Amino acid sequence: MLNVIIPLAGSSDIFLTSGFQYPKPIIELLGTTMIEQVVKNPMRISVENKFIFIIKEEDALKYHLDNTLKLICPNAIVLVLKNETKGALCSLLMTIDIVAPNDELLILNGDQIIDVDFDLLIKKWINDYASVGIVTFPSVHPRWSYALIENGLVVQTAEKNPISNNAIAGYYYFKNAKDFFNYAYISIKNDEQILDAYYISPVINQYILDNHIVKDYLITSDKYHSFYSPQMLNEFERKYKTNESI
Numbered sequence: 001m002l003n004v005i006i007p008l009a010g011s012s013d014i015f016l017t018s019g020f021q022y023p024k025p026i027i028e029l030l031g032t033t034m035i036e037q038v039v040k041n042p043m044r045i046s047v048e049n050k051f052i053f054i055i056k057e058e059d060a061l062k063y064h065l066d067n068t069l070k071l072i073c074p075n076a077i078v079l080v081l082k083n084e085t086k087g088a089l090c091s092l093l094m095t096i097d098i099v100a101p102n103d104e105l106l107i108l109n110g111d112q113i114i115d116v117d118f119d120l121l122i123k124k125w126i127n128d129y130a131s132v133g134i135v136t137f138p139s140v141h142p143r144w145s146y147a148l149i150e151n152g153l154v155v156q157t158a159e160k161n162p163i164s165n166n167a168i169a170g171y172y173y174f175k176n177a178k179d180f181f182n183y184a185y186i187s188i189k190n191d192e193q194i195l196d197a198y199y200i201s202p203v204i205n206q207y208i209l210d211n212h213i214v215k216d217y218l219i220t221s222d223k224y225h226s227f228y229s230p231q232m233l234n235e236f237e238r239k240y241k242t243n244e245s246i
Contacts, residue, residue, distance in 0.1 A: 002104045002122070003177070007054045007091045008035070008065070009081050018230045023059050025110055026068060027233070030240060034111065034227060036072055041113050051076040052098060054091045056084070087197030089184055101178035107200060109170025115223035122173060124217070131175045131212035132204055137224040139167035145201035147216055154214035157201040159194045166216065169224050172200055183207060 012023035020027055025035040039051070051073045057080050059065040066078045077098055085091045092107065099105065106122070114135055125133035134154065136147055144167035148156040156163060174180040183206035192202040207214055227233045 001050055001100065002106060003050050003052055003095075003099050004106045004108065005052045005054070005092060005095060005099075006035075006038070006108050006110045007088045008059075008110045009054050009056045009085065009091050010088070015230055020230070022063055023065065024227070025055075025059075025065060026063060029227070029233060030237060033068065033072075034233075035069065037113060038108070038110055039072055052079060052095055053077070054079045054081065054094065056080070057082045086193065087199055089187065089198035089200055089203065092200070093181065093184055096181050099177045101176075103177045105172075105174040105177050105180055107170075107172040107174070109226075111227040112170050113225040114169055114171055114219065115225075116171075116217070116219060121217060125173050125175070125215060128215050129213055130173075130215040131179065132207050132214040133173035134204070134214070134216050135169040135171040135224075136166040136216045136218050137169055137221050138165050138218075139221070140165050141167070143228070144168060145199065147201075147204075149216055152215070154204065154216050155208060157204045157208075159199045159201045166218065168201060169219070172204075179207070179212075 008025050015024050015027060026033045029037050053069045053076055055065050055069070055078060060080050066080060069076055069078050079094060079098070081091065081094065106118070116135060121133070134147060140162045142160050142162055145157060145159045146161060146163050147154045147166045147168055148164045149166055157168065180203070183203045186206050187203045188198055192198070204214055225236050227236065
């Protein structure tokens with residue numbers, strides 16, 4: 001079974017301090033909440049799949065984010081974290097009792113849209129015998145994670161360090177949940193943290209060290225839409241409303 005996991009427990013401070021009244025997942029974007037745009041994008045996989053959302057208890061109590069997510073994906077599991085974790089990777093480890101060891105994982109950012117047919121892309125990873133699949137786009141900005149590609153294979157990843165011009169979009173496919181959790185624990189044991197937090201991209205290096213096949217799929221920048229900041233969100237809406245290419 002494919003488990004679609006979307007961590008939403010990150011900070012919304014950059015939006016709240018910019019005048020927005022709600023945390024990022026429920027900020028309105030083109031007339032609906034951001035998380036609806038992310039989940040229901042036509043290029044994405046069906047909401048009938050098994051979705052797991054990870055949220056903060058504060059957002060459940062104050063903004064009822066858990067109820068909102070259940071309305072968007074009625075069969076979703078909403079995991080509410082009582083305490084802050086040290087990054088997305090630590091939050092993901094909290095799902096270990098929810099996911100079956102042999103299940104597939106698709107981990108997505110909750111603040112982006114990628115214009116790619118996810119179902120076809122996952123089939124491609126399966127046909128390529130890939131243990132890990134990622135989507136990349138051209139960039140050199142150190143806000144992103146990066147993948148070094150050689151002969152069609154990912155040979156190294158780095159968080160917030162442009163070791164190539166292949167930035168990693170927030171799309172991570174893992175063929176086997178048991179392997180992912182195992183390598184995630186190794187990454188934390190090795191203290192592979194950046195800016196006092198643990199990220200997903202360093203886990204991929206553990207796969208590479210064990211000779212797993214890791215593949216990327218390169219898209220053009222105009223097919224990647226990030227809502228990383230209020231400025232990016234406003235730019236997306238402006239392009240959409242003026243009928244510019246997005």
